[in-house]
Amino acid sequence: MFQELSEKFESVLRRLRGQGRLTEANISEALRDVRRVLLEADVNYKIARQFIADVEKRAVGQEVLKSITPGQQVIKIIYDELCKLLGEKEAPLLFSNRLPNAIMLVGLQGSGKTTLAGKLARHLRKKGRNPLLVAADVHRPAAIQQLQVIGKSLDIQTFSEEGRDVPAICRHAIEHARKNMLDTILIDTAGRLHVDDEMMQEVRRVKETVDPTEILFVADGMTGQDAVNTAQAFLQQLDFSGAVLTKMDGDARGGAALSIRAVTQKPIKFLSVGEKLDQLEPFYPDRMASRILGMGDVVSLVEKAQEAVNADQAFRLEKKLRRQEFDLEDFLEQLQQVKKMGPLQDILAMLPGVQNKAFKSMQVDERALIRVEAMIHSMTLAERANPSIINGSRRKRIAAGSGVTVQEINRLLNQFEMMKKMIKMMKHKSGGNRLPFGF
Amino acid sequence: MLSLLQKLSSGLQKTRSSLVEGIHRVVNKARGLDAEVLEGLEEQLLLSDMGWETVEQIMEQLRRRASAANAFNAEEILQILKQELNEQLRGVAHGPLNTETAKPYIISVVGVNGAGKTTTIGKLAHLFSTQERKVLVAAADTFRAAAVEQLDVWRHRAGVDIVHAQPGADPAAVAFDALKAAMSRQVDVLLIDTAGRLHTKGNLMAELTKVNKVLERQCAGAPHAVLLVIDAGTGQNGLIQAKEFTKAAPITGLVITKLDGTAKGGIVFSIVRQLGLPICYIGLGEKIDDLEPFEPETFIEALFQ
Ligand SMILES: Nc1nc2c(ncn2[C@@H]2O[C@H](COP(=O)(O)OP(=O)(O)OP(=O)(O)O)[C@@H](O)[C@H]2O)c(=O)[nH]1
Ligand SMILES: Nc1nc2c(ncn2[C@@H]2O[C@H](COP(=O)(O)OP(=O)(O)OP(=O)(O)O)[C@@H](O)[C@H]2O)c(=O)[nH]1
Ligand SMILES: [Mg+2]
Ligand SMILES: [Mg+2]
Numbered sequence: 001m002f003q004e005l006s007e008k009f010e011s012v013l014r015r016l017r018g019q020g021r022l023t024e025a026n027i028s029e030a031l032r033d034v035r036r037v038l039l040e041a042d043v044n045y046k047i048a049r050q051f052i053a054d055v056e057k058r059a060v061g062q063e064v065l066k067s068i069t070p071g072q073q074v075i076k077i078i079y080d081e082l083c084k085l086l087g088e089k090e091a092p093l094l095f096s097n098r099l100p101n102a103i104m105l106v107g108l109q110g111s112g113k114t115t116l117a118g119k120l121a122r123h124l125r126k127k128g129r130n131p132l133l134v135a136a137d138v139h140r141p142a143a144i145q146q147l148q149v150i151g152k153s154l155d156i157q158t159f160s161e162e163g164r165d166v167p168a169i170c171r172h173a174i175e176h177a178r179k180n181m182l183d184t185i186l187i188d189t190a191g192r193l194h195v196d197d198e199m200m201q202e203v204r205r206v207k208e209t210v211d212p213t214e215i216l217f218v219a220d221g222m223t224g225q226d227a228v229n230t231a232q233a234f235l236q237q238l239d240f241s242g243a244v245l246t247k248m249d250g251d252a253r254g255g256a257a258l259s260i261r262a263v264t265q266k267p268i269k270f271l272s273v274g275e276k277l278d279q280l281e282p283f284y285p286d287r288m289a290s291r292i293l294g295m296g297d298v299v300s301l302v303e304k305a306q307e308a309v310n311a312d313q314a315f316r317l318e319k320k321l322r323r324q325e326f327d328l329e330d331f332l333e334q335l336q337q338v339k340k341m342g343p344l345q346d347i348l349a350m351l352p353g354v355q356n357k358a359f360k361s362m363q364v365d366e367r368a369l370i371r372v373e374a375m376i377h378s379m380t381l382a383e384r385a386n387p388s389i390i391n392g393s394r395r396k397r398i399a400a401g402s403g404v405t406v407q408e409i410n411r412l413l414n415q416f417e418m419m420k421k422m423i424k425m426m427k428h429k430s431g432g433n434r435l436p437f438g439f
Numbered sequence: 440m441l442s443l444l445q446k447l448s449s450g451l452q453k454t455r456s457s458l459v460e461g462i463h464r465v466v467n468k469a470r471g472l473d474a475e476v477l478e479g480l481e482e483q484l485l486l487s488d489m490g491w492e493t494v495e496q497i498m499e500q501l502r503r504r505a506s507a508a509n510a511f512n513a514e515e516i517l518q519i520l521k522q523e524l525n526e527q528l529r530g531v532a533h534g535p536l537n538t539e540t541a542k543p544y545i546i547s548v549v550g551v552n553g554a555g556k557t558t559t560i561g562k563l564a565h566l567f568s569t570q571e572r573k574v575l576v577a578a579a580d581t582f583r584a585a586a587v588e589q590l591d592v593w594r595h596r597a598g599v600d601i602v603h604a605q606p607g608a609d610p611a612a613v614a615f616d617a618l619k620a621a622m623s624r625q626v627d628v629l630l631i632d633t634a635g636r637l638h639t640k641g642n643l644m645a646e647l648t649k650v651n652k653v654l655e656r657q658c659a660g661a662p663h664a665v666l667l668v669i670d671a672g673t674g675q676n677g678l679i680q681a682k683e684f685t686k687a688a689p690i691t692g693l694v695i696t697k698l699d700g701t702a703k704g705g706i707v708f709s710i711v712r713q714l715g716l717p718i719c720y721i722g723l724g725e726k727i728d729d730l731e732p733f734e735p736e737t738f739i740e741a742l743f744q
Contacts, residue, residue: 036491042674045485109697109725110553110670114584139725141561141592142585149584193700220553224488224674226702247552250637252676275552275583 027059030074041253041292044228047262055081079289085258086285091242091267093124094213100132100177101184102170102210106203106238107218108230109191112246112272114143116218117188118150119272119280124184125156132182134173135160136206137190139199147188154277157182166202167209174210187212194233207238215240216269219256221248227256228263235264246272249279257288328384331416332376335369374402375412387413476513477502480520487705487742488674493712497523521739527708528735531717535732536664536692538567538628543575543621545629545654545661547614549647549688550668551680552635555696555722557586559668560630561593562722562730568599572627577617578603579610579650580634590632596727600624610634610646611653618657631662638683648687664691666719671697671704681710696722699729703742 031052038048059077095101103120105113114137121131133151135158137143144160151158157180159173170187177185189206192199207215217240219227234240243260248271257268268283376384378401383390390398390413399406477498484494500523501516510516538544546563548556557580564574576594578601580586587603594601602617614631621629633650636643654661667690669677684690695704698721707718718733 039485039491040675042488042676045482108672108700110555112553140589142588145588146583146585153584193697195701220670220672222551222670222674222676223672224677224702224706225486226488226672226700229701230672247637250551250639250676251679252674255674 024056024060027056027074031056034074034078037293038255038258041255041294042222042224042227042259043255043292044225044259044262047228047259051081051085051258075293079293082258082289082292083285086261086288087267087283088285090282090284091269092282093120093269094241095184096213099183100174101214102174102187102212103184103214103216104187104189104203104206104210104212105216105218105244106189106234106240107191108193108220109140111191111218111220112244113191113218114146114150114188115275115277116216116244116246116270116272116280117147117186118154118156118277120270121151121156121186122154122277123280124186125154129184130182131156131184131186132173132177132180133158134170134185134187136166136169136173136187138164138166138169139190143188143190150277159185167205170206170210185210194230194237200233200237204237214242217243217260217264217266218272219243219245219260221245221254221256221271222250222252223256225259227259231260232263235266240264240266242267242269244268244270244272245283248281249273253292253294254288255292257283258292326420328376328379328387328416329381331419332373332384335373335376371402371404371408372412375399375404375409378402387416476516480516483743484705487703488677489705490675490678490709493527493709497527517743521743524708524739524742525735528711528718528739531711531715533717533733533735534719536719538572538663541660541663543618543626543629543658544663545618545621545631545658546664546666547579547631547633547651547654547662547688548666548668548694549633549684549690550635551637551670554635554668554670554673555694556580556635556668557589557593557632558725559666559694559696559720559722559730560590560632561597562727563720564594564597564599564630565727566730567628568597573625574599574628574630575617575621575624575626576601577613577629577631579613579617579631581606581608581610581613582634586632586634593727611649614650615653615657618654618661622658638680638687644683644687647684651688662689664719665689666692666694667716668694668696669704669707669710670702671695671700672702673704673706675706677706678709678713681714681716685714685716690716692717692719694718694720694722695733698741699723704738705742 034055035048035052038051039045043051055078058081059074062073062077093103105117105120107113117133121133124131133147133156135144135147137147148158148160159176161169161172163169166189173185173187177183187206187210189203190199192203194200215238217231217234219231223230231243243264243266245254245257245260245268248254260266261268268288271281271283273279273281375398378398379390383394383398390409395406395409399409480501481494481498484497485491489497497520501520504519504523505516508515508519510519536544536546538546548560550556560576564576567574574597576590576599578587578590580590581604587606591601591603602613602620604613604616610633617629617631620626631650631654633647634643636647638644651662651665665688667681667684669680673680681690681693693707693710693716695707695718698704710716711718718738721731721733721738723729723731
């Protein structure tokens with residue numbers, strides 16, 4: 001797994017290793033890789049360029065903390081800046097005392113507005129409000145029915161009318177809400193292109209009519225470079241109050257979040273994470289930053305690892321690895337450190353590889369760890385130092401001592417051999433550098 | 440960070456100056472292929488969602504070809520770039536489907552949520568029926584709210600028949616029924632609308648596999664076309680989508696929708712390059728005839744507008 005972890009940033013780590021201070025030369029090359037990571041995550045090209053330039057300025061001259069490698073430090077700076085850019089505080093929905101409050105959902109075609117209307121209605125009702133869904137999409141075939149079906153499944157009223165005068169429909173919806181003591185109306189507008197003047201005018205007129213407390217720009221999380229153009233045009237025409245990123249249950253890295261945030265300076269309020277109506281999440285800038293960088297929660301992992309791995313131990317281990325003296329005793333030590341970092345499942349969830357299919361299917365059995373510990377504890381020191389002496393009768397003894405089968409002992413020894421081989425390979429690949437987090 | 444934000448917002452507010460103009464300016468200043476010219480081109484390609492790997496490769500080719508041809512003039516360089524892009528798309532037969540190779544000719548339409556599948560089916564139904572082909576559509580999206588009603592509106596507009604079932608019905612069963620209906624009613628083209636699904640959802644992808652298997656079992660060679668619909672606004676995830684859908688269904692071609700906006704759909708260069716899939720049609724709006732056969736030249740031209 002640590003190979004996976006280092007994949008994205010391996011080159012960064014390699015280039016910056018062993019240098020005491022971050023300099024323009026050693027950073028800029030590493031940052032080129034970071035730029036690629038950002039582009040791959042669909043961060044807009046211009047924003048990525050500016051961002052990198054900014055990070056570079058900030059990083060040059062910084063002293064590298066003793067406990068981590070310069071590469072890790074650069075990643076930390078990037079991560080921190082990214083979090084800042086994505087918005088430092090949570091951005092809940094705003095409400096006013098003038099009832100009903102109107103929330104307009106706007107955006108391109110197919111971005112997920114109608115589904116989001118249902119999700120927000122459900123969310124608001126849970127918070128004690130009385131929402132009304134308003135079908136203001138008179139363009140898309142069966143858009144009204146779609147909202148009605150959603151409303152019905154939630155047992156929340158949907159307001160709709162024949163006719164194509166959208167501002168009038170919204171005005172009537174407000175009257176209806178007042179009469180029926182409904183305090184929040186959710187206006188599902190038609191999808192539209194920002195370059196379609198007529199349609200943009202329609203939605204501006206809706207805004208004038210309902211004087212909304214919130215206008216949410218709903219954007220597909222898989223959007224690429226164009227996110228800046230659309231977000232900016234919708235901002236200019238409607239001055240929306242916040243954004244929602246949808247379809248974030250997929251594996252898109254969601255760089256559009258950064259693009260939208262950077263050009264509009266409006267908060268991202270929610271993530272939509274599925275087709276079902278309860279699949280709505282608040283937006284967490286730190287998680288988004290990790291996702292964009294494709295590194296899971298690497299930064300907190302770095303921090304955790306720093307706490308758990310005593311620097312001396314790490315140094316000793318590294319030397320052993322380099323000389324290929326890594327033995328079962330060291331293996332045990334590593335296991336214990338891993339255990340200190342918390343449940344393995346959690347650690348795995350923090351790794352970038354977890355976005356990778358192979359990892360998802362990998363089940364971590366905490367109990368297996370304990371058994372491995374028991375097995376190694378039943379070995380003599382000589383056996384731990386030199387596993388090759390563990391013959392058949394020794395295996396039987398160790399099995400009996402630790403309460404496992406001989407097959408399990410065999411498996412452990414095989415895995416250990418494989419791990420040694422892997423370490424050897426990684427060592428060659430990274431040119432004898434320190435392996436991430438002491439492994 | 441605020442200064443960055445401000446810089447960006449003001450920078451992007453400026454009208455996007457035409458690329459060619461930009462090149463002229465630079466080329467006049469310094470003769471030859473200077474870094475700024477190339478950077479301008481690279482930027483344009485990256486902004487189309489082509490992806491850095493593809494862009495890097497294309498830029499390398501461009502550099503080689505331009506200096507070999509001694510091309511210093513902006514217009515010349517741009518022409519070489521367009522040629523290069525054209526070659527990237529070559530080797531695959533793009534363009535419309537030939538539905539006369541089988542009867543019924545069965546097309547299933549797949550893709551992620553909201554890409555434009557149902558709308559594309561409406562447009563295709565219209566297209567084929569104007570070609571005097573008897574068309575039937577099948578509502579195998581039994582999941583999304585009012586998906587059947589949406590398709591029903593479209594098929595009325597196109598003036599064709601529909602096969603549908605109750606919400607929540609097995610999509611494979613709908614496809615099966617539709618195929619039987621198509622055979623007994625002497626239908627020429629059967630269009631099957633499927634539910635949007637993210638390629639990361641194993642169970643939904645398996646469901647898609649099943650739909651196509653059922654068709655195949657019932658009629659050798661079916662489905663004759665499986666169109667993957669890609670929203671032009673899609674970024675790098677588009678390539679992953681194409682790869683994953685290809686694993687779950689025998690994708691035969693692409694439809695790029697929503698090219699009437701400002702998104703360029705550059706990700707298809709990576710898809711064509713890596714998967715060798717042809718691009719059959721492009722969607723250019725929400726009206727029934729807003730569908731065009733894909734033409735590489737026009738598509739490439741549009742990248743630079
Ligand atoms: N996987 C996933 N699908 C979503 C999400 N949000 C919406 N969808 C799906 O995306 C498709 C489009 O959603 P809609 O809510 O119809 O989008 P819209 O913006 O109202 O579309 P138009 O009204 O046509 O502009 C549907 O298939 C939804 O089920 C999400 O967060 N995750
Ligand atoms: N501007 C524009 N809009 C399009 C185009 N094709 C589809 N749309 C719009 O995009 C939205 C989604 O289209 P659908 O056909 O419902 O997409 P879908 O893939 O069937 O969606 P799901 O079944 O929910 O996954 C609708 O509002 C369509 O009108 C196009 O080429 N241009
Ligand atoms: Mg809608
Ligand atoms: Mg559909």
